[in-house]
Amino acid sequence: MKIQRAHKPLMMAVLGVIGVTALGGCSASQTDRPTPSVSAAVDPLVQIKDPSNDLYTDAANHPVLHVQGTGSRSYTLKSLPAGTTRVTFYVSCSPSSRFVVAMGKNFSGPCGHVVANSGGIPVDAATAPTVTITLPKTTSFWLVGIPSTT
């Protein structure tokens, strides 16, 4: 009993500290709650123009499409170089989702904040070269199209 009495003030102090800490923690977690970090989409031309990157191509200096946007969008390719038989598209998008790029035919892949794949779509001379990218409305993207004659 004597021991309990002797420790009573100490125990009260400890409980008080625990209580204040707990309340403080709650308060802090509500105001300073970390938001999930989402990397922004990086312009694919950064990789395509980098000679050390496996996606590098000389034609990167003359893209027929180089746009940034959010959600689904359509673009018309006004002037394709003569002899163009195919346009290779590179997409970066964020947050995680799945994109579809269509120009007559389509290709699809996972969203990544940097380009992870590409799709070369043949140019159909009979149809207007309109490119459509389909994404959730809150997903931001970069879309680059590089023409080729092979």
Next chain:
Amino acid sequence: MKKIIATVVLTAALLAGGGVAANADTPTAAAPAAVTPQGACPGGVVRYKASDSSKTFTQASGANSAVTGQGGVTLSISRSTTFTVSGTFTSTTGVTVSAGLAAIKEDIGVSVGVSHSGTSTSSGSWTVPSNWSYGRLEIGSLKHRGTVQKYIENTQCALNASGSAAIYNVPETGWTFVHVNAS
């Protein structure tokens, strides 16, 4: 003096013997103590034998390991992406992971690891056949499934199984692209 002469003679004989063997390029006779009867083995030698029961392609984890397109579309996967294919090796008291992987390499003829991770040296660029509605390009590894058994060779050169076999389901340490008709 006798001792010195004997030593010199013995040394000369040994050198001459070595020279003959080296010139003729024939195996030297083993010392009498090491000679065993023909067909007999020293006994107690540990050997491991791997048996593959299946080999299947396994797509690398992560969404970036596949891309899909319609017929006529050329697909490729970036070589800068790091891919991973995981496996399992259930070792036993007789067969450790390292001994088992070495046995697979020797008996099956492929290099494997419990897990394979890294970048590819190829983009696997591929054009979906025009008569396909959709095709999918996937990157992954060939995964081997089987067992590794430990044996102890007796003096009659017979192999006696020792303990239980280890079970493996492990990827090759290389990348493979597959083309899937996703029509």
